[in-house]
Amino acid sequence: MQAVKTTLTRLLGIRVPVVCGAMAGGTNVRLAVEVTQGGGFGFVGAAFIPPEKLREDLSFVRDSFPDLGQKPLPIGIGFIGWLLDTKEEAAKQLIDVVVESNVQALWLAFGNDLYRWIEYARTTSAGTSSTRRPLIFVQVTSVEEALLAANEWKADVIVAQGNESGGHGGASTPSTFTLVSEILAALPGDNAPPVLAAGGMANGTQVASYLTLGAAGAVLGTRFLLTPESPYSDVQKKTLLAAKSGSTTRTLALDYARGTYGWPKGIDGRGIRNKIVDDIDSGIPHEIVREKLTKGTQDGDADYMVTWSGTGVGLMHEIKPAKDVMAELHTDIVRQLQRSQTLLQD
Ligand SMILES: Cc1cc2nc3c(=O)[nH]c(=O)nc-3n(C[C@H](O)[C@H](O)[C@H](O)COP(=O)(O)O)c2cc1C
Structure with missing residues (x-):
């Protein structure tokens, strides 16, 4: 080659x-x-x-x-x-x-x-x-x-x-x-x-x-x-395999749930949109969502897990x-x- x-x-x-x-x-x-x-x-x-x-x-x-x-x-x-x-x-x-x-x-x-x-x-x-x-x-x-x-x-x-x-x-x-x-x-x-x-x-x-x-x-x-x-993790990889290009979003919600607040001005992150983003956007206190994230990560629940991903994910199948x-x-x-x-x- x-x-x-x-x-x-x-x-x-x-x-x-x-x-x-x-x-x-x-x-x-x-x-x-x-x-x-x-x-x-x-x-x-x-x-x-x-x-x-x-x-x-x-x-x-x-x-x-x-x-x-x-x-x-x-x-x-x-x-x-x-x-x-x-x-x-x-x-x-x-x-x-x-x-x-x-x-x-x-x-x-x-x-x-x-x-x-x-x-x-x-x-x-x-x-x-x-x-x-x-x-x-x-x-x-x-x-x-x-x-x-x-x-x-x-x-x-x-x-x-x-x-x-x-x-x-x-x-x-x-x-x-x-x-x-x-x-x-x-x-x-x-x-x-x-x-x-x-x-x-x-x-x-x-x-x-x-x-x-x-x-x-x-x-x-x-x-x-x-x-x-x-x-x-296997669950994160499975989530990526199932995702389409439109499944991701730019947000700070995933950071708020994790408790990572120090990003410089103008920075956010692109990840799979899930219930964490919905909860934070609807005003549920960060600490409560953080508890769900901790439990979700332990239990392998993709809805309460942070999976960063770019938009190219829709073309990734294996x-x-x-x-x-x-x-x-x-x-x-x-x-x-x-x-x-x-x-x-x-
Ligand atoms: C899980 C994950 C973690 C990342 N962590 C960092 C990081 O620690 N530092 C950094 O400069 N960029 C980080 N990035 C961005 C990557 O370095 C890279 O620029 C980006 O993944 C390219 O976009 P793509 O995911 O669509 O290919 C991260 C991206 C992902 C998906």
């Missing part, structure tokens, strides 16, 4: 311009390793795990790539800025572990002051024996954020996350197609960092369409939840190993790029 060359694949040394998004609660090192071994690049969305647990996880990654030598660990770790802000010392320790372990990429999103963490990753004295610092991926939900990340923060990669995305994102962010187009128009030229499209994708045909738009690659999240490797998902995406991307050439005639 032909490799697909973009600025992203060159930067990361991969064959397929597909990234598994950093999904807190939806990813783990097993999934990230499988995505990378399948030709793409896998991220782990890390919330506040103890630094020792992160170190242990990263040693699993090192064992999975026995021939690496001095090369960086070919996966990425993602953190959520506002959560890092709440526990500064613990956050620094986690970033130190990432740098010391020579992880290839660090993904940052949803912070009121993300730059402090970028700067910390670039200047911490941890990891002086590493061959280099992690590449910085910054997830953005507007053109303004993209300009800041590229021009001021010198991010290595911009992840343009559109409205269709699963999990958290901008409440008034335009569609992925519009956002990527706007960011590419605002960041022209060879010196601009690679821009990745994120949100609403289920297959390689869609990825290829973003490549022809000018994106250097695509981030898929929800698709990788439907793998045996993802830590999403659970299969991440490596097989990567192989299918690769085949579809190549086929679609070849097909698009037939549109040209002399």
Whole structure:
């Protein structure tokens, strides 16, 4: 199968311009390793795990790539800025572990002051024996954020996350197609960092369409939840399989039920619409819905469970190993790029 060359694949040394998004609660090192071994690049969305647990996880990654030598660990770790802000010392320790372990990429999103963490990753004295610092991926939900990340923060990669995305994102962010187009128009030229499209994708045909738009690659999240490797529960996976594109909604209700109130202004989340959203919208106190959520999660009741999902879910019909998902995406991307050439005639 032909490799697909973009600025992203060159930067990361991969064959397929597909990234598994950093999904807190939806990813783990097993999934990230499988995505990378399948030709793409896998991220782990890390919330506040103890630094020792992160170190242990990263040693699993090192064992999975026995021939690496001095090369960086070919996966990425993602953190959520506002959560890092709440526990500064613990956050620094986690970033130190990432740098010391020579992880290839660090993904940052949803912070009121993300730059402090970028700067910390670039200047911490941890990891002086590493061959280099992690590449910085910054997830953005507007053109303004993209300009800041590229021009001021010198991010290595911009992840343009559109409205269709699963999990958290901008409440008034335009569609992925519009956002990527706007960011590419605002960041022209060879010196601009690679821009990745994120949100609403289920297959390689869609990825290829973003490549022809000018994106250097695509981030898929929800698709990788439907793998045996993802830590999403069986009930959450079943819920996703049964969902249509119209089954999701953007809301803060799921966060209110969970008690996660710290998201920066303008951020909400896209998930499967269920009774939690109805209850919160109808004014039932958050604490009461929280009790139903705790019980629902224990009992496997999809109506009182949080299942983040992008709109691409309507095109997802099976659970299969991440490596097989990567192989299918690769085949579809190549086929679609070849097909698009037939549109040209002399
Ligand atoms: C379960 C879940 C958890 C997520 N957690 C994070 C996160 O911790 N940090 C982040 O930047 N994005 C997070 N996202 C967004 C993904 O990184 C990615 O941008 C998104 O899933 C792409 O949209 P898609 O799901 O439609 O493919 C999450 C998404 C999902 C579905």
